[in-house]
Amino acid sequence: MLPDVQKLLDLQEIDREILDLKSQLARYPVVWEETKKRMAQRKADHEAARKRLEDNLDQRRRKEQRIKNWLTDLQRSQTRLSLSKTEKEYQAANKELEKIREKLQKEEEDVNLLVEEASRREEEEVEERGKLEEFKEFYLSERQRIRSQFNEKKARVAELDRERAARAERVPDDLRHLYERVHKMHPGSAVVPVRGASCTGCHYSLLPDVMVTLHRGDELVICPNCGRILAYDEEFVPEEQDAAVS
Numbered sequence: 001m002l003p004d005v006q007k008l009l010d011l012q013e014i015d016r017e018i019l020d021l022k023s024q025l026a027r028y029p030v031v032w033e034e035t036k037k038r039m040a041q042r043k044a045d046h047e048a049a050r051k052r053l054e055d056n057l058d059q060r061r062r063k064e065q066r067i068k069n070w071l072t073d074l075q076r077s078q079t080r081l082s083l084s085k086t087e088k089e090y091q092a093a094n095k096e097l098e099k100i101r102e103k104l105q106k107e108e109e110d111v112n113l114l115v116e117e118a119s120r121r122e123e124e125e126v127e128e129r130g131k132l133e134e135f136k137e138f139y140l141s142e143r144q145r146i147r148s149q150f151n152e153k154k155a156r157v158a159e160l161d162r163e164r165a166a167r168a169e170r171v172p173d174d175l176r177h178l179y180e181r182v183h184k185m186h187p188g189s190a191v192v193p194v195r196g197a198s199c200t201g202c203h204y205s206l207l208p209d210v211m212v213t214l215h216r217g218d219e220l221v222i223c224p225n226c227g228r229i230l231a232y233d234e235e236f237v238p239e240e241q242d243a244a245v246s
């Protein structure tokens with residue numbers, strides 16, 4: 001292989017690692033946003049459960065107050081009944097008394113239903129609170145994990161950038177410019193090995209004279225189809241041979 005091509009492969013090795021790290025780095029904000037959304041949902045679920053329980057207690061308090069009022073009315077009505085002097089007065093007081101008893105019964109039934117419902121509402125609130133607490137723990141550890149991994153990877157990229165600059169300096173200018181151009185078009189695969197007389201970048205079958213030049217290793221060869229820089233892979237073992245060995 002042309003020695004300069006080996007230098008490009010060394011450069012590409014770093015570029016691949018940088019590309020991989022950068023794509024991982026780009027994922028972190030997405031993962032974090034997702035975690036924040038889930039946290040907000042947990043909070044909203046708990047808040048809704050808390051609100052339902054509070055509403056239940058409010059309604060109950062209001063109804064219990066109304067029951068007290070009806071009981072006062074009931075007493076007043078009973079007094080009226082006992083003091084009634086005529087049949088007409090008696091009938092009117094009795095009718096009113098019945099009405100109050102009906103209302104009272106209805107309110108009491110409602111309160112009983114609300115009491116039953118309250119235990120379910122309490123359970124729901126406890127459950128949602130538990131889920132929220134559990135998620136909070138995950139949220140905090142996730143924040144810690146993302147922060148430290150993000151910073152670690154960012155520092156590694158900075159380190160690789162320095163190493164890359166050093167490796168790039170070892171490559172002649174014109175070749176480096178060519179590499180940068182191809183790398184832009186084919187990130188991470190500007191230089192590809194040739195296997196089975198094909199460019200492994202685009203699977204284009206190379207003509208015999210191209211293979212001869214590659215073999216000779218004294219000239220830079222570009223894939224006529226995709227424009228990638230070709231590297232003759234001396235250590236390549238075709239699959240059949242590989243199978244025969246094992």
Ligand SMILES: [Zn+2]
Nearest residue numbers: 199202223226
């Ligand atoms: Zn190609």
